[in-house]
Amino acid sequence: VQSGAFGACLMKEPDTVALCVRSMKKSTDLPVTVKIRTGVDEYDSYQLLKQFIVTVAEAGCHTFVVHARKAWLKRFSPKQNREIPPLQYERVYRLKKDFPLLEIIINGGIRNINEVKNHLGYVDGVMLGREVIRNPWILVELEQLVSEKSVSCNRQLIVHRYTDYIKCQLEAGQPLHLLLRPLYGLSSGLPGARKWRQGLNRLTQEKTNIKQGLQAMTEIITVPNK
Template sequence: MMDWTDRHCRSFHRILSKQALLWTEMVTADAVIHGDRERLIGFSEDEHPVVLQLGGNEPAKMAEASRIAEAFGYDEVNINCGCPSDRVQSGAFGACLMREPKTVAACVSAMQEAVSIPVTVKCRIAIDEDPPRETLFDFVDQVADAGCEVFTVHARKAWLKGLSPKENRDIPPLDYGLVAELKAERPELTIILNGGITDLDACKSHLDAFDGVMLGRAAYQQPALLGQVDQALFDPEAAVIDPFEAVALYRPYIQAQLEEGTRLSSITRHMLGLFNGRPGARLWRRVLSEKGPKPGSGLEVLDEALEAVSSRNFIHTELA
């Protein structure tokens, strides 16, 4: 979710769900230690609970980055062992770490000594030609022996040779059965399923076998899904947040950010899919995409986009 789940995206998603655990983009340990921390890992109090996803392979640096994350107020730190991008391959972390369980175990140990918040791991089932079952079980067992109790498993291989990061999200076949075997044979561990989950019915089904599910692209591209999550998966009495209500609830945040100098498009780009599947969704996207990036754009652009989709939904309702 690089360049997707920034602080504006997370604040928007928190409007839609009070219960879902939100994750940051992956940030390298070096960047956390040496970079502009407020820009890279700053977040709003309304985002809790929120996880900082770290990239790296040096225990001392991962421990220091974890200390910084805890001081910032994060609820959890996660080691990314699943990203297949060229950038992480050149740095020998991300999915490359599936072949380095001892390194990941050492990072977990160092991080757990440094902080009191949970240290978790996100991984694939294997990389390239490596055998999935042997790779996954050996990786999880070694890392669990170091003290990690929570694994989010993207149920696909990562092909570091021959597939782009985008292709790695779709082309390698899903193997939910293998991850279910992992949970059945390691019941003491918390296993969260990731990969290819697109709707809440699928989430409910997977929760019969797993401790949790992770939604990535589906939640981003169809954020209205998140408006239903609390009621569907957490509390039958929870409110469903309608897209129109979500815009109204998010408006004060947008106004505050605009006053701090944030470009409107930096915020509203995460809202483009909010009305997907509804009349006027294309007009909503077009207004925000065309007018949001212009210098000085403000809430009037949001109002124009909302009016476009509102009028279309009104006409649709009247005709029905």
């Protein structure tokens, strides 16, 4: 990534990022957004972060998605940089105070709806990444939060609808193990989570009637109103 001059290392080059934003703004009417860290290597002071925002915003970017961790490009791998550097939520909140006219969206280490609600008291939006894979049910909870009304959805209905998708994709030549992968997190936090994952493993290995197999397993993740 660094050798190709893209990714977090570009936070050291705000003028280059601004040039990219200007070029994209000239080429499309779609919104141009920039995703950043709170700092990179020794470039981690709040003043440098603030100056980066100023430079890029002047180029026409009005939405910044901020992963609330700095990146240690010289010390950690990309995977380690997603987990090891400490979270700096307060720094992201401060950005919103200093740039009230910009849209500031926070990202990093957000695991549940209560945390989402808390962040929304300080910034304009929340971005979720790996948590959606670990616990896809959080998308239903987010829909309820945004719509402020009950969402008529449960895990059994999701599985039922997804089996139709699996059938179509299998016919198109997609491998079964990849199609089943998104279902593993559907049992996150439930008493039968381990049994559910074991059942998916068996379906992957046995490759029997997938629809019948999944429907037979749904009682494992049956939770009232969930």
